[in-house]
Amino acid sequence: EANYHVYANPSFILKIGHSSKELRKLLTDLNVKFAAFITAFNPYSIELELIENKLRNKNLEEKIKSMQLHYIKGDGRCRKSNEVGEEGFLIFGITRDEASLLGKQSEQNAIVYCEVSSIPDLILLR
Numbered sequence: 001e002a003n004y005h006v007y008a009n010p011s012f013i014l015k016i017g018h019s020s021k022e023l024r025k026l027l028t029d030l031n032v033k034f035a036a037f038i039t040a041f042n043p044y045s046i047e048l049e050l051i052e053n054k055l056r057n058k059n060l061e062e063k064i065k066s067m068q069l070h071y072i073k074g075d076g077r078c079r080k081s082n083e084v085g086e087e088g089f090l091i092f093g094i095t096r097d098e099a100s101l102l103g104k105q106s107e108q109n110a111i112v113y114c115e116v117s118s119i120p121d122l123i124l125l126r
Contacts, residue, residue: 039088
């Protein structure tokens with residue numbers, strides 16, 4: 001029941017199970033076949049204070065940088081909400097195994113993974 005807002009220029013929304021022409025263009029432009037949307041907010045759905053969530057996400061961002069992968073910031077939010085939700089990253093060129101590992105290290109229940117079809121899929125991690 002979440003939408004994933006990607007802060008690209010122009011910004012766009014990823015919806016599970018729906019093809020995204022914006023994502024397809026980014027994958028083509030970056031010459032990669034995969035992308036994943038991952039957050040470190042609220043481990044295992046336990047709501048934390050914003051400052052703690054931001055620190056967790058900063059650590060995730062450092063891991064992404066160390067992998068030398070291109071990424072764009074964004075957030076996941078309930079479909080009916082206009083407020084910024086759980087901040088995260090749309091990471092390009094990351095394999096499903098790498099994305100799953102980052103999600104597990106960030107203590108997430110699931111990640112969003114996209115292949116060349118540009119159809120986001122929810123991958124359960126536990």
